[in-house]
Amino acid sequence: MDKFIQLTLNGLTEGSTYALIALGYSLVYGILKLLNFAHGDVFMVGSFIGFGALHALGGSADPVVPVWLLLVLITLAGMAGCAALGVAIERFAYRPLRDAPRIAPLISALGVSFFLTYSMQLMFGAQQRDYGTFALSNGSLYLKGFNIGDVRVPILRIITISSAFALMVVLWFLVNKTRTGKAMRATSFDREAAAMMGIDIDRVIAFTFVLGSALAGAAGVLFALRVPTTATIGFLAGLKGFTAAVIGGIGSVPGAMAGGLILGFAEAYAQGYWDTRWSDLAVFSLLVVFMLVRPQGLFGRADIRKV
Amino acid sequence: MADDPRPGAEGPGGSGPAIGKDEWVARSGERRLHREGVLGTIEERVRTLPWWAWLTAIAAGFAVLPVADSSGYVRRVAFDTLLYMLLALGLNIVVGWGGLLDLGYVAFYGVGAYTYAILGSDKFGIHIPTIALIPLVVVIGAIAGFLVGLPSRRLVGDYLAIVTLFFLQIFLTLSINGDDLFGLGNITGGANGILRVDPLSFFGHSLPVQHEGIFAVSYLYVVLGIFVVVYVALRLVNESRTGRAWRSLREDPLAAEVMGMPVNWLKLMSFSFGAAVAALTGTFFAALNASVFPLTFSFPLLITVYTMVILGGSGNQFGVAIGAILVSVVLELLRDPGNARVLFYVGVVLGLLAALRISRRLGIVLAATVALGFAVHAVARAIDSSWVAGQTADGRVVPGWASHWVIVPSHLADWISPVSYVGLVASVLALTLVRGWWRLVCVPPVLYLAAFVWENVMLAKPEPTRYIVLGVLLISLMIVRPNGLFGEKRVEII
Numbered sequence: 001m002d003k004f005i006q007l008t009l010n011g012l013t014e015g016s017t018y019a020l021i022a023l024g025y026s027l028v029y030g031i032l033k034l035l036n037f038a039h040g041d042v043f044m045v046g047s048f049i050g051f052g053a054l055h056a057l058g059g060s061a062d063p064v065v066p067v068w069l070l071l072v073l074i075t076l077a078g079m080a081g082c083a084a085l086g087v088a089i090e091r092f093a094y095r096p097l098r099d100a101p102r103i104a105p106l107i108s109a110l111g112v113s114f115f116l117t118y119s120m121q122l123m124f125g126a127q128q129r130d131y132g133t134f135a136l137s138n139g140s141l142y143l144k145g146f147n148i149g150d151v152r153v154p155i156l157r158i159i160t161i162s163s164a165f166a167l168m169v170v171l172w173f174l175v176n177k178t179r180t181g182k183a184m185r186a187t188s189f190d191r192e193a194a195a196m197m198g199i200d201i202d203r204v205i206a207f208t209f210v211l212g213s214a215l216a217g218a219a220g221v222l223f224a225l226r227v228p229t230t231a232t233i234g235f236l237a238g239l240k241g242f243t244a245a246v247i248g249g250i251g252s253v254p255g256a257m258a259g260g261l262i263l264g265f266a267e268a269y270a271q272g273y274w275d276t277r278w279s280d281l282a283v284f285s286l287l288v289v290f291m292l293v294r295p296q297g298l299f300g301r302a303d304i305r306k307v
Numbered sequence: 308m309a310d311d312p313r314p315g316a317e318g319p320g321g322s323g324p325a326i327g328k329d330e331w332v333a334r335s336g337e338r339r340l341h342r343e344g345v346l347g348t349i350e351e352r353v354r355t356l357p358w359w360a361w362l363t364a365i366a367a368g369f370a371v372l373p374v375a376d377s378s379g380y381v382r383r384v385a386f387d388t389l390l391y392m393l394l395a396l397g398l399n400i401v402v403g404w405g406g407l408l409d410l411g412y413v414a415f416y417g418v419g420a421y422t423y424a425i426l427g428s429d430k431f432g433i434h435i436p437t438i439a440l441i442p443l444v445v446v447i448g449a450i451a452g453f454l455v456g457l458p459s460r461r462l463v464g465d466y467l468a469i470v471t472l473f474f475l476q477i478f479l480t481l482s483i484n485g486d487d488l489f490g491l492g493n494i495t496g497g498a499n500g501i502l503r504v505d506p507l508s509f510f511g512h513s514l515p516v517q518h519e520g521i522f523a524v525s526y527l528y529v530v531l532g533i534f535v536v537v538y539v540a541l542r543l544v545n546e547s548r549t550g551r552a553w554r555s556l557r558e559d560p561l562a563a564e565v566m567g568m569p570v571n572w573l574k575l576m577s578f579s580f581g582a583a584v585a586a587l588t589g590t591f592f593a594a595l596n597a598s599v600f601p602l603t604f605s606f607p608l609l610i611t612v613y614t615m616v617i618l619g620g621s622g623n624q625f626g627v628a629i630g631a632i633l634v635s636v637v638l639e640l641l642r643d644p645g646n647a648r649v650l651f652y653v654g655v656v657l658g659l660l661a662a663l664r665i666s667r668r669l670g671i672v673l674a675a676t677v678a679l680g681f682a683v684h685a686v687a688r689a690i691d692s693s694w695v696a697g698q699t700a701d702g703r704v705v706p707g708w709a710s711h712w713v714i715v716p717s718h719l720a721d722w723i724s725p726v727s728y729v730g731l732v733a734s735v736l737a738l739t740l741v742r743g744w745w746r747l748v749c750v751p752p753v754l755y756l757a758a759f760v761w762e763n764v765m766l767a768k769p770e771p772t773r774y775i776v777l778g779v780l781l782i783s784l785m786i787v788r789p790n791g792l793f794g795e796k797r798v799e800i801i
């Protein structure tokens with residue numbers, strides 16, 4: 001039972017990260033019908049920006065601000081940096097191809113992903129970057145917390161999970177309750193009609209990239225608080241985020257959350273009850289099965305093609 | 308009959324087009340813009356050369372190479388280039404003709420290499436002779452392509468791309484963890500790969516990889532022969548009924564389906580053909596290197612082959628072969644800092660030439676860049692001579708005049724390389740936004756910054772630099788010239 005609780009906790013933590021990444025895929029796909037391959041690399045860049053911000057603020061052993069403020073600041077830095085990056089990617093790599101055949105922006109996205117990965121490797125090398133979270137306030141982020149049965153729930157995990165869910169609530173609010181959100185939904189429904197109604201499409205698309213990339217940046221920082229980051233984590237994280245988006249139903253915000261959690265749990269249980277080496281296999285097979293049985297995902301609507 | 312008013316009634320001897328040919332189509336050549344004089348004649352002749360002349364030219368070039376230059380290095384590069392060309396031909400079937408974005412392509416290359424290694428090495432003590440093993444590998448590759456295509460055939464576009472990418476990941480996971488495959492025992496050797504793979508052997512006579520200490524030329528000729536055979540075979544396939552059906556599938560899958568084409572079957576065929584070519588290439592890779600490792604067949608290789616196909620012009624066999632040669636040679640040059648430096652300056656000048664043509668503006672930009680460099684260098688030297696006293700990455704002092712032009716500090720502070728690199732990327736992007744004379748004014752400083760970054764940051768790390776070049780190439784190709792060097796322009800009808 002303890003093992004089950006521990007695995008569930010792991011799944012929840014990982015799943016919340018995947019859900020944040022999946023939201024970015026989902027938002028962009030919903031509006032541009034473009035699979036943004038570079039999204040996983042935006043996540044990776046976010047983790048590096050967080051690392052830079054952490055060191056600018058004195059490093060984990062001797063921060064110049066209180067710990068809670070430090071965490072907030074590095075997350076905000078990651079989000080802001082990634083938002084700018086996302087807008088730049090959209091402006092320079094996707095916007096010129098908006099009316100090209102659908103295969104063109106996809107290949108461009110592959111190029112962007114590759115460019116980002118190896119640019120980071122060029123600038124910062126291939127070695128791991130460890131936030132040194134344990135050194136923050138003498139390990140209290142790991143040691144404090146509460147118990148469920150015999151399983152320790154450290155405060156770091158609580159922070160990760162709760163901030164991921166807080167961000168998702170904020171996103172849900174932005175998409176469903178604000179004017180810009182309405183414009184986004186309208187654009188996603190029918191871009192040309194939205195343009196005719198006076199919606200500034202370019203601005204809406206740029207805003208979508210801001211939202212998605214900021215979430216990826218937050219996910220990157222939250223992830224790198226627990227796991228050392230390298231320039232190559234983006235590829236796999238992107239794949240898993242995309243899987244989560246597809247499972248939940250691409251284009252749907254609650255779907256991306258559900259998909260992320262399902263993926264996190266599947267991975268955690270596969271690691272715990274089967275074999276850590278094959279957990280990726282389980283995840284990818286899950287995607288292939290979903291693609292075949294229910295391509296529109298859990299929350300998505302089936303796409304009806306008009307000729 | 309004589310007064311038949313239909314055009315073309317005069318028959319083949321007359322001045323009108325032949326029966327069944329539209330006059331407008333027949334006269335299309337006359338409406339095309341021609342260049343005058345000798346150049347125009349040459350251009351026209353080159354354009355009308357038959358496909359086999361081009362193929363012969365490529366093959367002759369490769370055949371002469373080991374004679375002209377006997378170094379093992381050149382042979383080895385030529386061999387690798389031929390493998391890339393084969394891979395590009397195979398990918399061209401799926402992407403260029405079938406129009407399917409297959410991101411699992413290199414997995415089939417891996418399947419071929421692993422199959423060859425497992426059935427022809429000491430691993431299990433199986434040594435099937437090459438002459439039987441190669442067809443077997445091709446068949447296995449085709450079956451693997453068919454199996455991957457089976458669940459993917461109903462997906463389109465991005466979904467197909469991602470599912471095939473997952474198949475690549477599954478292949479990688481299986482081969483990396485294949486030293487304990489679900490209790491079946493050690494199949495693929497895991498991360499350690501399979502070693503001591505048999506070399507190619509024909510009728511009991513095995514081809515040594517090394518001959519008198521240098522790379523044996525026989526491998527080069529075997530693969531060249533295979534390349535020519537595959538090229539011709541695929542050419543015939545493309546001109547067959549199946550090839551025409553593929554192109555209709557690429558142009559509009561829905562229309563093809565409505566016209567009664569067996570769309571699913573065509574997709575599977577295209578997957579199978581591509582996979583078979585990739586698997587065939589894998590055998591030579593394994594035989595030459597005498598070993599296979601899982602990480603050879605991962606994402607960077609996939610992007611490399613894609614860049615080749617896109618650069619050459621997907622859909623055009625000759626184009627993708629040329630694309631493969633160009634990318635392979637550029638990647639090889641980037642390995643060595645000395646060559647990479649030359650490549651950079653040549654690339655910059657060619658790029659300017661393409662953008663500005665031969666004009667006064669080109670002269671102004673080049674002169675301004677050179678002058679700016681000398682000025683900045685002189686100022687930097689006046690402030691602190693250690694700023695210009697450095698050695699570049701390869702340990703040699705920057706050659707000749709360049710040492711008075713580009714700043715190479717003796718010690719590069721940690722922050723300089725990220726800041727200058729990000730600055731370069733940002734300023735190049737900004738350059739695409741400004742127009743007219745402002746752009747010309749901005750070009751020289753950006754070029755100088757680029758030279759600084761190239762000399763100080765990128766030459767020191769060839770590995771990321773090679774891949775950055777590929778990524779930039781892919782993005783800018785898609786934006787500037789999506790049909791590549793030799794591809795046909797395609798219009799999407801919405």
